[in-house]
Amino acid sequence: MxxxxxxxxxxxxxxxxxxxxxxxNVNINYHSIExxxxxxxxxxxxxxxxxxxxxxxxxxxxxxxxxLWEKAIQQDGFLFSKSKIDFLxxxxxxxxxxxFYDAFGYHAQPxxxxxxxLDICFQLLNPGGVWVSYCAKGIVRRTLEEVGxxxxxxxxxxxxxxxxxxxxxx
Numbered sequence: 001m002x003x004x005x006x007x008x009x010x011x012x013x014x015x016x017x018x019x020x021x022x023x024x025n026v027n028i029n030y031h032s033i034e035x036x037x038x039x040x041x042x043x044x045x046x047x048x049x050x051x052x053x054x055x056x057x058x059x060x061x062x063x064x065x066x067x068l069w070e071k072a073i074q075q076d077g078f079l080f081s082k083s084k085i086d087f088l089x090x091x092x093x094x095x096x097x098x099x100f101y102d103a104f105g106y107h108a109q110p111x112x113x114x115x116x117x118l119d120i121c122f123q124l125l126n127p128g129g130v131w132v133s134y135c136a137k138g139i140v141r142r143t144l145e146e147v148g149x150x151x152x153x154x155x156x157x158x159x160x161x162x163x164x165x166x167x168x169x170x
Contacts, residue, residue: 001028004089004124006112007102008034010048011064018078019054027077031094035086037120039064079150087117095126101133113140119147125168136162 005013014030021028038046043065049058059074064082067073072081087103088111099121103112111117113135121131131144136153141164144151149166156163 001026001098002096003028003030003098003100004096005030005032005046005100005102006121007100007104008032008064009102010038010043010046012048012059013100014064014080015052015057015061018075018080019062022076022080025077027079030081031084031092031096032080032082033087034082034084035084037069037084038065044131049096053083053095054090058079060141067143071095080151086093087112092124094124095129096124097126097129099129101126101131104125104135106135106137113137113143115143115147118149119145121148122168127168127170129168131166131168132163134160134163136164138161140164 001128003017008014014032017028017030020026049061052058052061063073064080069082069084072079101121103109104115125131131149134156136156141151144164148169150169151164151166153162154165
C-alpha cells in the first residue's frame with residue numbers, strides 16, 4: 001500500500017499507519033511532506049510519546065522524527081520517508097492508494113484548499129484511491145467534487161464533528 005501525507009505535523013498519522021501495518025501484516029510505503037516541521041523542543045512540549053496508543057511501538061514514533069529528511073527508513077515492512085518541501089512545488093511521479101491531507105485549516109493556509117492542490121491530489125491517486133482530511137468545509141467538499149472525486153462526509157475523531165473522505169473513481 002502506498003500512502004502520501006501532506007503535512008507530517010506531530011507524526012500521528014504515520015505512527016498509526018505503522019501500527020496498522022504491524023497488526024495487519026501489510027507492507028506500507030509511506031511518504032510525508034512538511035514545509036514547516038516541528039522543532040525538537042516543540043515535539044518535547046507536546047509529550048506525544050507518553051500518550052500514544054500501542055505503547056509497544058512508541059520507539060517508532062521517536063524514529064519518525066529523528067530520521068533524516070530525504071532519506072527513507074525501513075522497519076518491519078514499513079518504508080517511511082519525509083521531505084521538507086512545499087506541496088505546491090511537489091514533483092513526484094509515484095501514485096498512491098491513500099492521501100492523508102493534513103494541511104493546516106482552511107483559514108490558516110487557504111492556498112492549499114483551492115482547486116489546483118486538490119487536483120494535484122486527484123492526479124497523485126490511483127483509481128479507487130482514497131483522500132481523507134479532517135477539514136469538512138462545504139467549499140472544500142464542492143471543490144473535491146469539481147475535480148472528480150466522489151465525496152462523503154464522515155463522523156470526525158474526538159474534537160472534530162466531521163471529516164471528508166474522497167474517492168477517485170475507478
